[in-house]
Amino acid sequence: MADGKQLVCLDDFMARAKDTLPTPVWEYYSSGADEENTLRENRKAYRRYWLKPRVLRDVSVIDMATNVLGERIAMPICISPTALHGLAHPEAEIATCKAAAEMGTAMIMSAFSSKSLEEIATLRPKSIKWQNVYTWSDREVTKDMIARAERAGFKAIVISVDVPVFGIKRRLTKLGGLAMIITLQSFGNLDKYIGKDLRIGEHFPPELETSCLASTWKYIAWVKTMTRLPVILKGIMTVEDALLAAEHKVQGIVVSNHGGRQLDGVPASIDVLSDIVDAVGDRLEVYVDGGIRTGTDVLKALALGARAVFIGRPVVYGLTSNGEEGVKTVLQILGDELSRAMALTGCSRISDISRDLLSKADQWSKL
Template sequence: MSTPPPPVSLPPEIVSLADHESHARTRLDSNAWAYFSGGAADEITLAANRSAWAQIPLLPRVLRPLAGGHTRVELLGRTLAHPILLAPVAYQCMAHPDGELGSACAAAALGAGMVLSTQASTRLERVADAIRDDAGRGPLWFQLYWQHDRGFSRELVQRAEQAGYEALVLTVDAPCHGARDRERRAGFRLPAGVAAVNLLGLPPPPRVPLRADQSSLFDGLLQHAPTWADVQWLQTNTRLPVLLKGLLHPDDARQAVALGVAGLIVSNHGGRTLDGSPSTASALPCVADAVAGALPLLVDGGIRRGTDVLKALALGACAVLIGRPALYGLANAGAAGVAHVLRLLRDELEIAMALTGCATLAQAPQALASRPLRPGQQ
């Protein structure tokens, strides 16, 4: 049994998620940094995710009753202490030896939800065993990438069910990788000892000879890309609620509602798939209008402040997910770093609520400035 690494203390100057990112840059090698921090192509969407939240104004309210306020929300039949979950991030052992176990334990300690990636570098059973019996933890969900072998997908789902995961999150916005220039420049490769351990045993896809006039993408890889029919198949082959992650178009949201999925996550894959796609902050209100409260909406992408969390809930989400910030916290100090990131966000959310006169998150819509103040107005 390996000896765990000594705990790492966070420098006192780390007081924000941006500080965590800056410090993580000094701890991750260029290979891991390119993978975790990079986006697709020119990284337009990556940048837009962050700037879009920053451009949404909040309107302070004063002298409102705030005593007894709280950050609790309801999600899929559970009461969460706060609306912050950890998004699925692959290969977390590249950031810290504790990997997904460190993230899961931090999430459980802070009452946050955890979504484990199909491409986790720790077995899904081991993660579930570590936190399943923690009474104060948030929800534990398993993110699913559709596999070319339906039988293997079924076995993966059954493993998640047996391990105690409470929902499946099917990622639907990545039938292929985006053009990730940063990874290609870095010559990205998985380091020794890091692998997608939950996919061990997956048989290789059948090789179909291609003619010279055929595309290796459209006539090869995308022959196995999931469709709406596969969503229906998944729903009938699991007892768990199924959420779809990666929707931006209102028509896709309406179709998901028609299929009876349990929830939607408005996401552009952190800007890692289609560069030039809308920011999640701009897409969220349109999707919220389309579903009209028929199912829970969550959102990720570019959330770096508690004010961003409040804005997301004001625009129609019931919870948010964070990916890179938690990964940076993990790189900086293992589980303690992830816990610090979550604590910062929750503290900032409470501050934002207090300063906009929101005692509960049900009041979040009133925090938005419906129109910018004109010069001279106060």
């Protein structure tokens, strides 16, 4: 590393990125909505769950492999859709995709990526790549991007359902807002749609606006008629919406508050996870993102019922540090920490992880 400091945990990569990236780019990646209460809560919430170590169990071999949508991955740590990787490294999503494939895990390609999905498609063709889309006003854009993803060999469609408008990020706004970021990087996936009705928020120029205030569950039903691929909804935070997702027969949901970037003042995603898992049962697969920075965080999320976790900002910070190798290192650190945490709680396989491993912090205060 340039400054000679060894990066041994995900927070080290965050600190390196803060020191390395131009201020507007750092603020773009790191900021949250309004007062950033939810942004902070996503991390703090994991500290309210305590692990119960179990001893004298055979943990001589730790197997972290699991399945998502019937595809086997080496560990239950996957990559969230995060916009504009090109702001972090010249190779952008190309480096990220290679790292995910090398580590044997899944990656969701952002609709707002720096590289087009076609550029990514030829990289590690057997790797698990899912394509993110939004609820654009011009349905032809959605239809076309889904068709492109199918032709390119992507294996699922992930719809961000929590963005009828963009949340206001005060830190970023003070620096000039999203319009300034747009001047720094083109949107590889969206460039072909310039001039279409994309509507995303007042900070974008009209031709790159996105999202649709009128989008409803009918939009999801329509998407399902457009594709043979599994459909996943990202941004579910209530039991009520999780049950509606199950009624609409989507294949999965990501319990997510968009990294604290949308509505401030909502709970941490980990705090609503178990209720959602209990409500939907085995009707669909449940994943979670938001605030995950350690292997014990991953273990806690799995214990609360997540099939896998997704990480966003740490991947970008790894990319900033050392491109593909930086992303691989971030995933390796998190995987190593999970493996060690599994051994120390007596779990040799993912299927050994259960809610019995956890207690809430307030339970200990009563002892």
